[in-house]
Amino acid sequence: MHPEIAIIDNNTLSCMGLENLLEEIIPMVTIRVFNSFEALIDDTPDTYAHYFVSTQICFEHIAFFLERRYKTIVLTAGNNPPQLAGLLTLNSYQDEKSLVKNILSLHRMGHHDGHATAHKMPTENNHELSPREIEVLVLVTRGFINKEIADKLNISLTTVITHRKNITEKLGIKSVSGLTVYAVMHGYVEIDRI
Numbered sequence: 425m426h427p428e429i430a431i432i433d434n435n436t437l438s439c440m441g442l443e444n445l446l447e448e449i450i451p452m453v454t455i456r457v458f459n460s461f462e463a464l465i466d467d468t469p470d471t472y473a474h475y476f477v478s479t480q481i482c483f484e485h486i487a488f489f490l491e492r493r494y495k496t497i498v499l500t501a502g503n504n505p506p507q508l509a510g511l512l513t514l515n516s517y518q519d520e521k522s523l524v525k526n527i528l529s530l531h532r533m534g535h536h537d538g539h540a541t542a543h544k545m546p547t548e549n550n551h552e553l554s555p556r557e558i559e560v561l562v563l564v565t566r567g568f569i570n571k572e573i574a575d576k577l578n579i580s581l582t583t584v585i586t587h588r589k590n591i592t593e594k595l596g597i598k599s600v601s602g603l604t605v606y607a608v609m610h611g612y613v614e615i616d617r618i
Contacts, residue, residue: 426454428471433478433499434459438516442476442499449524449605451597461485482511497530524601528608553594558612560587565604565613 429446433439439457446455456472458464461481475489475496482489482498489496489511498513512530516523553561556577563573570588574581597603607613 426452427473428454428456429474429476430456430458430464430467430469430472431476432458432461432464432481433476434481435478438478438499442516445520445523445601446476446527448599449527449601451602461488476514520601524604528605553591557587557591557594560584561591561603561607562612564588564591564600565607 429450431439431442431446433442436459439459443455443457446453453473456467458467461484464475469488470492473495475492476499477489477496478499479501482496489498493511496511498511499516500513501517502515514523514526514530518526556579559577560573563576568576570581570584574584577584591603592598595603595606597606604613
């Protein structure tokens, strides 16, 4: 059974964007979208590993989210979020790479506090990455393009492309964002180095 994440926001476009991003970077998670707090309550609200909730809905139902503060991430608009009694916030007005990095930071922060607020990527896979594939993966997550990776590792461009294809096939992850999450979760890359 996959962990579940709830997105609670009455802005349909925001919900769709966050849902697509989360599905891409954390493919093993089931995501449910609720356009109102009442719709969440009609469901089984305490089964979710995380709640991504709009600022407005959070303010209107603060008692509920404070009781679940280690599972709650408040979606804010801008770099100066309102004070939310110690709740974690996520600025939804940023580029994709920064958004992915911040989601990973929130995940790491939750585990350091001793709360299982998110679930790690599965560690078992049928095909382990080779040492060279790991090197290529790390450079991909740091933003290097194929030619730069080839130069850095002193291999041909064709070899880099083959390694990237093998990585994608072995992991079943196609996007750079998803590969970045995998690399961080498996300790190949420090979050501060991406």
